[in-house]
Amino acid sequence: xxxxxxxxxxxxPCYRVLSDDGYPIAGSRFEQVDKETAVKMYKSMVTLxxxxxxxxxxxxxxxxxxxxxxxxxxxxxxxxxxxxxxDDVILPQYREPGIxxxxxxxxxxxxxxxxxxxxxxxxxxxxPIHYGSNKHNFFTISSPIxxxxxxxxxxxxxxxxDKKEACVVAFTGDGGTSEGDFHAGLNFAAVMDAPxxxxxxxxxxxxSTPISEQFRSDGVVxxxxxxxxxxxxxxGNDALAVYNTIRAAxxxxxHEQKPVLVEAxxxxxxxxxxxxxxxxxxxxxxxxxxxxxxxPLARFRKWVHKNGWWTDDEESELRGSIRKQLLNAxxxxxxxxxxxxxxxxxxxxxxxxxxxxxxEKSLRETIKRHRQDYPTDVxx
Amino acid sequence: xxxxxxxxLGARGFTSPFLKPxxxxxxxxSSSAKQMTVREALNSALDEEMSADHNVFLMGEEVGExxxxxxxxxxxxxxxxxxRVVDTPITExxxxxxxxxxxxxxxxxxxxxxxxxxxxxxxxxxxxSAAKTNYMSSGNINVPIVFRGPNGAAAGxxxxxxxxxxxxYGSCPGLKVLVPYSSExxxxxxxxxxxxxxxxxxxxxxxxxxxxxxVSAEVFDSGFCIPIGKAKIEREGKHVTITSFSKMVGFxxxxxxxxxxxxxxxxxxxxxxxxxxxRTTINASVRKTNRLVTVExxxxxHGVGAEICTSIVEDSxxxxxxxxxxxAGADVPMPYAANLERMAxxxxxxxxxAAKRACYRSLPAAATA
Numbered sequence: 001x002x003x004x005x006x007x008x009x010x011x012x013p014c015y016r017v018l019s020d021d022g023y024p025i026a027g028s029r030f031e032q033v034d035k036e037t038a039v040k041m042y043k044s045m046v047t048l049x050x051x052x053x054x055x056x057x058x059x060x061x062x063x064x065x066x067x068x069x070x071x072x073x074x075x076x077x078x079x080x081x082x083x084x085x086x087d088d089v090i091l092p093q094y095r096e097p098g099i100x101x102x103x104x105x106x107x108x109x110x111x112x113x114x115x116x117x118x119x120x121x122x123x124x125x126x127x128p129i130h131y132g133s134n135k136h137n138f139f140t141i142s143s144p145i146x147x148x149x150x151x152x153x154x155x156x157x158x159x160x161x162d163k164k165e166a167c168v169v170a171f172t173g174d175g176g177t178s179e180g181d182f183h184a185g186l187n188f189a190a191v192m193d194a195p196x197x198x199x200x201x202x203x204x205x206x207x208s209t210p211i212s213e214q215f216r217s218d219g220v221v222x223x224x225x226x227x228x229x230x231x232x233x234x235x236g237n238d239a240l241a242v243y244n245t246i247r248a249a250x251x252x253x254x255h256e257q258k259p260v261l262v263e264a265x266x267x268x269x270x271x272x273x274x275x276x277x278x279x280x281x282x283x284x285x286x287x288x289x290x291x292x293x294x295x296p297l298a299r300f301r302k303w304v305h306k307n308g309w310w311t312d313d314e315e316s317e318l319r320g321s322i323r324k325q326l327l328n329a330x331x332x333x334x335x336x337x338x339x340x341x342x343x344x345x346x347x348x349x350x351x352x353x354x355x356x357x358x359x360e361k362s363l364r365e366t367i368k369r370h371r372q373d374y375p376t377d378v379x380x
Numbered sequence: 381x382x383x384x385x386x387x388x389l390g391a392r393g394f395t396s397p398f399l400k401p402x403x404x405x406x407x408x409x410s411s412s413a414k415q416m417t418v419r420e421a422l423n424s425a426l427d428e429e430m431s432a433d434h435n436v437f438l439m440g441e442e443v444g445e446x447x448x449x450x451x452x453x454x455x456x457x458x459x460x461x462x463x464r465v466v467d468t469p470i471t472e473x474x475x476x477x478x479x480x481x482x483x484x485x486x487x488x489x490x491x492x493x494x495x496x497x498x499x500x501x502x503x504x505x506x507x508x509s510a511a512k513t514n515y516m517s518s519g520n521i522n523v524p525i526v527f528r529g530p531n532g533a534a535a536g537x538x539x540x541x542x543x544x545x546x547x548x549y550g551s552c553p554g555l556k557v558l559v560p561y562s563s564e565x566x567x568x569x570x571x572x573x574x575x576x577x578x579x580x581x582x583x584x585x586x587x588x589x590x591x592x593x594x595v596s597a598e599v600f601d602s603g604f605c606i607p608i609g610k611a612k613i614e615r616e617g618k619h620v621t622i623t624s625f626s627k628m629v630g631f632x633x634x635x636x637x638x639x640x641x642x643x644x645x646x647x648x649x650x651x652x653x654x655x656x657x658x659r660t661t662i663n664a665s666v667r668k669t670n671r672l673v674t675v676e677x678x679x680x681x682h683g684v685g686a687e688i689c690t691s692i693v694e695d696s697x698x699x700x701x702x703x704x705x706x707x708a709g710a711d712v713p714m715p716y717a718a719n720l721e722r723m724a725x726x727x728x729x730x731x732x733x734a735a736k737r738a739c740y741r742s743l744p745a746a747a748t749a
Contacts (some may be wrong), residue, residue, distance in 0.1 A: 089485070121517040139484065144508050151509065154481025154489075156526050184474020186396035191428045191469065347519040348553050353609075353656055375416035 012221050014233045017240040019293070022302025028137065030244045030365025035309045041082050041239060041254065042304050045074040045297050046315075047322050048098045054155075054326045055114060059128075059274045063334060064114045066128045070095045071271030075239040075296035076201055078102055080169075083246035088168035088197075090138045094110040094129060095201060096171050103136040107325050111333035118279070118379075124339040125347070134358055146176040149198070153259075156194035160257070167195040167253040175206025177220050191257040196259045197249055198229075201236065203268035208281040224261040236264030237296040240303070266326045310369060340379045385388050413594040421595075422452045422584070426490065427572045428602045430460055433488060435573055437477055440467040440492030440529075447492050450530065450589055476502035476527070481510045483525040483579075490574060493529035496583065498543045509620060510579040511554030526573045529560075531583035532626060533676045533725055539713035543676030546625065549581045550654040550687070556580045556608055557654040559625040563593040565652055567607030583654075585626045611658035613665070617647035619673040620735050623662055623688055625651040628675045628726065632742035635731035644739055654684060657689045670701040671738040675731055680708035705734040 017030045024030070033041075053067035060065040070077055077098025084090075090099050097110065109121070111149045122135060122140065130347070132140025142148065152170035157329035159168060176182060177200060189196045200220045202209055212322050217223060225230025230252065234245040242264060249260045267290040271278040278287070292298075304310040346357045374380075437460075442449045444457040446466040457465035468475040472493065479489040493499040499506065502503045505528060514522045532544040549557045556578055560566040566584070573580040598604055612631060615636050624632040629650045638647040647665050651658065666672050672692055674685030685706040692704060710724040 091481075118384075121520065122516070125518050126516045130516075132518045132520060140513070140521060142509065142513070142516070144504055147505060147509055148481075150477025150505075151481030151484060154478035154483070154487075155485040156481075157478065157486045158482045158485040175510065179479055180473050184469075184471040184477065186703045187469065187471075188474055188478055276390055318555070343518070349514070349556070350522060355656060355659075 002289050007214070007218065008222075012233050013246060014235050015241050016235040016238050017244065017305055018238050018299055020299060023298050024303075027092065028241075028349045030240055031247065033240065033243060035307070037082060038304050039306070039309055041243075041354045042080045042297075042300055042310060043318060044081075044098065044102055045239070045300065046318055047107075048074050048077060048101055049297060050319060050322045051101075051110065051326060054323065054330070055110075056270070056274065058330055063330070064128050064236045066274055067114065068094060068129045068273040069270035070097060070292060072267050072296070073201055073203060073236065074098060075242055076199075076236045076264045076266055079239040079242035080199065080246050083165065083243045083334045084169060086137060087164055088137065088250070089159060089166065091152045091155065091170040091293070092138065092141055092169065093145070093148065093171045093173055093176060093201075094143070095142050095173065095203075097129070097131060100131055100133065100136055100138050103138070105131070105133060105136060105138075106320075107329045108332065109133075111326075111329040114334070115330075115333040117333055117336040118339045118340065119333075119336060120339070123343045123346075125343070145174055145179040145253075146179035146185070148172075149176075149179075149181045150188060150196070151185075152196045153185055153189040153192060156189065156196045156259075157192060160195060165254060167197055167250060167318060169197045169199060171199050171201065172349075174200065174202040174204065174211050174214055174220065175209060177223065178201075178206075178214060184261065186223070186229060186261070188289070190229050192225045193258050195253045195257050197246070198259060199246075200261065200263045201266060202263050203236075203250075203266045205268045205272070205278070205282070207272040207276060208375060210282075219263055219265070221261065221263040229261050231258050231261035231263065233263045233265065236266035237294060237299065239300040266296075267341060269297050273343060338378050392507050398520065399693065407665065414600075415592040416567075416595045416599070417590055417592045418560070418563050418584070419450070419452055419562075419565045419589040421563035422589075423454055423456070425567045425570040425574075426453065426456060427459070429676060430569055431462060433574075433600070435486065436468065436488045436490065437464040437482075438490045438492065439479055440470055441470060441475075441494055442466055443467060443492050448492075450586060450587065453492070469738065470501040472498050472500075472613070476505040477509065479525055480513075480523060482507050482714050483510070483523045484513070484521050487660070488524045488526075488574065490526045490528060493527065495541055495586075496529055497541050497543055499527065499545070504582070504709050506549075506555075506579075507552055509679055511552050513554075515554055517608045522577055523579045524577045526570075526576075526580045526582055528570070528582035530586035530589075531579045532585055533714060533721070534586040534711075536716065536718060536721065537714075538716045541561060542670040542714035544583075544676065544709070545581075546583055546654045546676065547678055547687075548582075550657070550684060551682075552655075554579065555655060556606065556715070557577070559583050559651060559654055561588070561626055561650050561652070562595075564599050564607065565612075567595075567599055569608070569652065572605045572608050575605070580608075588627055590628075596615075606652070609653050609656040609658060611652055611661045612650045613647060613661070614650045615648040618669055619645045619647040619740050620673060621647050621649060621662070621665040621669045622673045622675060622731065622735060623649045623651060624675040625654065625684070625687075626677070628677055631726065631728050632675055632731055634728045635735065638728065639735055642736075642741070644735060644741065646735055651684075657687065657691070659695065662688060663692060663696045664667040666696050667699045670699055672700070673705040673707060673731065673734045673738055675707045675726060675734075677709050677725060680703055680706065680711055683708050702740065705738045707731055711725040 081102030
């Protein structure tokens with residue numbers, strides 16, 4: 001009679017390519033990334049970082065109602081996006097706007113969604129940062145945690161029939177792995193041989209809950225085997241390691257038609273969202289450490305710089321330019337009209353039902369009668 | 381609660397008088413009036429819709445190998461294969477999420493719940509993932525999914541197997557909610573539901589599965605469909621309107637027969653659809669009869685009857701000659717003991733008494749003791 005221990009002698013090791021100084025680690029195998037891809041990756045990480053800063057400030061100034069940053073997880077965002085193709089279907093949690101950014105979503109489109117104006121693809125019906133875009137194969141973000149995991153198995157079930165060289169990529173955080181849907185999603189995907197790449201961004205915190213209180217297992221990677229799913233742990237702050245891991249995992253998912261689980265270790269540098277102040281539950285010097293010494297941008301920049309692919313001048317020029325574009329995008333988005341009244345009633349169903357038709361009519365009559373009580377900046 | 385399906389069905393499958401083998405149909409009448417059970421109606425509707433559209437597939441616990449917990453999907457896995465009739469592990473939250481995800485990406489799933497009581501474990505997916513997604517993605521992601529299964533009380537199954545969810549789902553924009561009564565309803569509405577681009581909650585009734593109804597020839601046609609959102613006047617009358625749905629339609633019709641003997645001519649409306657509610661038909665009826673009795677099995681507070689009453693007050697107040705009477709289940713979790721269960725559910729006598737009260741023809745309480 002032999003019980004399997006609750007904890008292995010050693011924790012599952014973590015795949016890394018670059019040291020903190022940006023030097024390739026001896027003995028670490030990786031696929032080389034060309035200059036064009038590397039520079040695009042770095043520039044996108046910078047763009048994401050600045051975008052987060054500026055939109056966060058905009059919320060603080062009261063110009064948008066809510067924002068949520070991906071600070072500290074830029075490598076996971078961009079390197080993953082670079083390793084996938086545009087045909088891969090993304091089911092995000094909410095800390096993955098970098099995927100959209102990589103695929104061509106413009107700063108203006110991000111701003112439009114945050115301001116909920118008439119150019120927003122969501123027509124002002126979702127709160128800020130809940131982006132969605134059919135043309136970028138990025139499902140509209142939905143707030144309840146981990147619901148996208150069993151949905152991903154369902155999407156993959158449908159995608160299999162298309163017989164494309166593509167897979168479904170579903171994200172969750174460390175906190176999301178506690179939801180019942182995590183169990184159902186992974187278990188099902190395994191049983192159904194669904195081509196889903198599950199990526200868990202283990203950033204150490206679920207609002208104020210640290211991972212020590214989230215699970216007793218050795219992180220998330222060990223849960224894969226419990227479902228019969230191949231898994232790997234990667235240093236989420238090492239852009240090259242993430243890139244290589246996702247490329248390899250994606251190959252397996254598509255050619256073997258089975259799910260794979262990737263746990264990317266990182267740290268949530270920012271607060272959970274603009275509704276949170278994380279200094280209330282974690283030490284400020286811990287945040288500072290991960291913001292500076294363990295910064296994913298700095299690490300990748302050192303490597304790109306050493307290869308002679310990036311200079312300090314280009315750095316400051318890029319940062320200045322992005323900042324200007326963002327401030328401009330915000331100004332434009334802010335001034336733009338809000339969606340028209342009719343959009344309040346559209347898309348509840350495929351066709352407008354008679355009761356909503358009546359409600360809209362009744363609302364319009366009320367507005368006509370009491371024009372002075374109705375805000376002037378909302379178009380009828 | 382025992383989640384071993386064999387045990388669960390075993391407890392009821394051999395003792396319930398309502399489970400008939402699906403192959404047996406009552407064809408003892410003349411050839412002009414054909415009979416069809418509700419189970420056959422649902423089975424044939426699923427069969428035809430799955431044949432017509434390869435994107436339609438069925439998923440749920442026991443739907444495949446076991447032929448369906450209530451045999452509604454009998455023969456379907458043999459005909460269409462395990463890719464289109466999918467037996468799921470036991471996780472309502474899980475397989476509802478998967479169904480919704482499949483619908484997001486172009487398939488047309490029919491998700492079966494063994495009972496809507498268990499669907500509560502999937503409530504987040506039904507409401508937050510299915511009902512709201514078309515709106516929250518502003519039409520970019522639509523969800524052509526059908527959630528179906530038995531709803532409401534059966535016989536002797538206790539509180540966690542007997543609740544009626546019509547009012548819960550009926551309050552949620554983004555969903556369509558259907559409540560078939562007869563075989564014609566079951567067939568026509570299920571076909572309409574499967575073809576509909578929006579998420580539909582299809583509330584069946586376990587005790588009706590084995591009941592046979594006469595059906596006209598057109599019902600057998602594979603194109604037969606009933607429009608969603610239209611109620612049916614099962615029995616025309618002029619003295620009082622009785623609205624009902626699902627099993628209560630049968631009770632209301634029986635009540636109408638008893639009332640007729642006392643000279644009260646009741647109009648019985650089969651709602652067929654909780655959302656959208658056919659307020660036009662109900663209001664037109666009450667404007668004709670001037671009296672209303674709403675009947676439902678579910679809990680009274682915030683129920684379907686409450687909504688119908690408000691609709692009449694809003695649109696036809698001047699036509700009412702008496703206060704609206706509301707018949708509903710008792711405001712208690714369903715008791716198990718047979719005598720208590722009977723008292724917790726509306727019976728035909730309750731409907732008769734309510735109609736008489738609405739017509740100012742009731743006896744004082746002491747006389748009925």
